[in-house]
Amino acid sequence: xxxxxxxxxxxxxxxxxxxxxxxxxxxxxxxxxxxxxxxxxxxxxxxxxxxxxxxxxxxxxxxxxxxxxxxxxxxxxxxxxxxxxxxxxxxxxxxxxxxxxxxxxxxxxxxxxxxxxxxxxxxxxxxxxxxxxxxxxxxxxxxxxxxxxxxxxxxxxxxxxxxxxxxxxxxxxxxxxxxxxxxxxxxxxxxxxxxxxxxxxxxxxxxxxxxxxxxxxxxxxxxxxxxxxxxxxxxxxxxxxxxxxxxxxxxxxxxxxxxxxxxxxxx
Numbered sequence: 001x002x003x004x005x006x007x008x009x010x011x012x013x014x015x016x017x018x019x020x021x022x023x024x025x026x027x028x029x030x031x032x033x034x035x036x037x038x039x040x041x042x043x044x045x046x047x048x049x050x051x052x053x054x055x056x057x058x059x060x061x062x063x064x065x066x067x068x069x070x071x072x073x074x075x076x077x078x079x080x081x082x083x084x085x086x087x088x089x090x091x092x093x094x095x096x097x098x099x100x101x102x103x104x105x106x107x108x109x110x111x112x113x114x115x116x117x118x119x120x121x122x123x124x125x126x127x128x129x130x131x132x133x134x135x136x137x138x139x140x141x142x143x144x145x146x147x148x149x150x151x152x153x154x155x156x157x158x159x160x161x162x163x164x165x166x167x168x169x170x171x172x173x174x175x176x177x178x179x180x181x182x183x184x185x186x187x188x189x190x191x192x193x194x195x196x197x198x199x200x201x202x203x204x205x206x207x208x209x210x211x212x213x214x215x216x217x218x219x220x221x222x223x224x225x226x227x228x229x230x231x232x233x234x235x236x237x238x239x240x241x242x243x244x245x246x247x248x249x250x251x252x253x254x255x256x257x258x259x260x261x262x263x264x265x266x267x
Contacts, residue, residue, distance in 0.1 A: 031088045032109060033068040033076070034116040037262035040064030042080070049120025051113070054088040067262045069115070071108045073239040077265040111243035118251050119258060143198040144168045147245075147257040150224055152178075152217040158224040159250035160208045161235070164201045165226075167215065172198040176218045182210040193217075 033052045042064035052058070052068065060066050060080035068076045078084060144151055149168035150158040158165075167178070178191040180202060193200050206213065213224045227248040233240045238261060245254040 031086070032071045032112060033086065034112055034119065035066060036069045036075075036119060036258045037067035037266070038064070039066075040080070042066050047120070048122070049116050049118075051116045052086050054086050056086045058082075058084045058086075060084070065266065067265050069112070069238075069258065069261060071105070071112045071239070073108070073237060075261045075265040107243060108239045111239050111246060114246045115242060115254060115258060118246070118255055122255050143172075144170065145256055145259055146199070147253045147260055149199055149256075151252065152215050152222060153220070155222045156224060156252070157227060157249035158213075159227050159229065159245045159248055159253050161229045162208055164204065165207060165213075166199050166201050167217075168199045169193075169217065170198075172196050179216040180206055181214040182206045183212070 031054050035046050035048050035050045035052070038046050038048055040061060040063040042058075042060050046052075046058060046066055058066065058078070060078050060082045062081040064080045066078045068078070070076065143149065146166070146168070148159075148161060149166045150156075150160070152167050152169050172195060175195040176193045178193045178200065179188055180191065181188045182205065187205075189203065189206060191200065191202070202213075208226055208228045210226055212226055215222050215224060227250065229235070229241070229244065233244050235241060238257065242254045242257050245251075245257065
């Protein structure tokens with residue numbers, strides 16, 4: 001858990017925050033965290049992607065804010081000034097079997113480590129993790145910062161839910177004609193993508209039942225292999241969803257999911 005050594009100006013921690021951003025209470029308290037957003041001077045010592053373990057201490061200056069993702073899926077926003085310590089918490093579960101809980105904890109810890117590596121790599125390629133960009137005033141994801149929007153700019157794995165597939169582009173400055181082919185190689189659909197619109201919904205015939213999509217947009221052609229969210233992965237379990245995304249190779253979407261968690265925690 002994250003224990004406050006001094007009282008911060010505001011407090012949004014653990015289970016309380018999980019309830020605020022719409023996720024259910026965790027089965028156990030986290031003892032390992034990864035930094036998913038850092039603002040102000042604290043970013044030098046605790047950049048996004050840094051893993052915190054029991055015994056680590058953090059001092060957040062009054063010009064800073066740190067946002068942490070725990071291995072149990074909780075998100076902790078720590079505005080300065082504050083001094084906090086990461087402490088070991090015992091596993092607890094009133095309903096599940098101890099072996100099942102231990103296995104889930106191990107899976108979540110593995111997911112956290114993979115996310116840390118991805119986020120650190122993203123951090124090296126940009127000035128920040130981007131929590132202030134691609135989100136509206138209410139913290140809702142927009143465009144390619146929505147973890148369920150597939151990019152038309154690169155050939156990649158695409159993770160989708162059982163709903164219309166949405167494609168996104170970096171710039172919506174001009175109208176373009178989008179050409180999309182699904183599993184039926186003899187059927188091509190042309191879609192007009194209006195200017196000012198960064199995301200577009202595909203028709204039902206190009207839904208998640210397809211194995212892949214071939215997309216031609218603005219002079220480039222990409223292949224997107226579709227991976228449909230399994231029924232046993234709950235949408236409201238962030239660690240399960242991000243772990244599944246990473247396992248499928250949907251790294252960009254997993255990072256976008258982490259950005260979304262950070263943005264919601266900072267509302």
